[in-house]
Amino acid sequence: xxxxxxxVLLKPTVNDPQGLTIARALGRLGFDAVDAVRAGKxxxxxIQRSDEATAxxxxxxxxxxxxxxxxxxxxxxxxxxx
Amino acid sequence: xxxxxxxVLLKPTVNDPQGLTIARALGRLGFDAVDAVRAGKxxxxxIQRSDEATAxxxxxxxxxxxxxxxxxxxxxxxxxxx
Numbered sequence: 333x334x335x336x337x338x339x340v341l342l343k344p345t346v347n348d349p350q351g352l353t354i355a356r357a358l359g360r361l362g363f364d365a366v367d368a369v370r371a372g373k374x375x376x377x378x379i380q381r382s383d384e385a386t387a388x389x390x391x392x393x394x395x396x397x398x399x400x401x402x403x404x405x406x407x408x409x410x411x412x413x414x
Numbered sequence: 415x416x417x418x419x420x421x422v423l424l425k426p427t428v429n430d431p432q433g434l435t436i437a438r439a440l441g442r443l444g445f446d447a448v449d450a451v452r453a454g455k456x457x458x459x460x461i462q463r464s465d466e467a468t469a470x471x472x473x474x475x476x477x478x479x480x481x482x483x484x485x486x487x488x489x490x491x492x493x494x495x496x
Contacts, residue, residue, distance in 0.1 A: 333449070339456050354457070354480070363476055365469070367415070367460035374421050374456035375436070378449035387447070394445055398436070 334379045334387040338409045340400045341372035375399060378414070387411055416461045416469040420491045422482045423454035457481060460496070469493055 342348050350371040358366045377394070381387040388411060395407040424430050432453040440448045459476070463469040470493060477489040 341456070341458070351457075357480060358459075358476055361476070361479060363472055365462045365472055366476070367462050369460075370458040372456040372458070374423070374454040375433075376423070376452040376454070377440075378451075380447045380449050390445055390447055394440055394443070394448070397443060398439060 333414050334381055334384065335412045335414045336375075336377040336379060336387070336391045336409050337412065338375040338377060338391065338395060338399060338407060339372060340375070340395070340405050340407045341370055342404055343406055346404045373399075384411060384413075415496050416463055416466065417494045417496045418457075418459040418461060418469070418473045418491050419494065420457040420459060420473065420477060420481060420489060421454060422457070422477070422487050422489045423452060424486055425488055428486045454487075455481075466493060466495075 348370055351369040354371060355366055355369040379387045379390055381390065391409050391411065396402060400407045430452055433451040436453060437448055437451040461469045461472055463472065473491050473493065478484060482489045
């Protein structure tokens with residue numbers, strides 16, 4: 333079985349209002365050293381596969397079809413044998 | 415300057431309706447090998463500090479005060495010099 337750790341972030345050129353709001357809130361809380369924040373999503377998906385190539389194919393397909401919006405987001409993933 | 419990569423996940427004992435919904439949706443899309451999904455948040459925070467200890471102190475404090483809800487969530491982070 334594999335555990336896929338998937339990160340979905342807005343593309344660098346896309347405005348990130350959630351990140352901007354968090355950065356401002358951190359500033360108001362006294363975290364003066366905070367420069368910028370990007371907010372994204374994180375998924376841990378357990379995949380019942382015995383070979384890594386098939387699991388990786390699954391992960392790529394599910395990111396493209398459901399977990400990310402390829403127009404404005406990018407995804408990265410790591411696969412771990414568990 | 416440091417880049418903090420922060421993961422916030424619901425504690426394992428806390429019900430994760432978002433993850434359950436995603437797992438069901440993936441099943442309906444034909445991803446039969448998907449066993450379970452946990453959904454969380456991911457933040458990249460740029461911190462203007464020169465020493466790692468202070469940056470780490472900042473990250474812990476901001477996770478506890480704003481980025482996570484310690485009652486139901488846990489956080490992990492990595493610090494990278496950039």
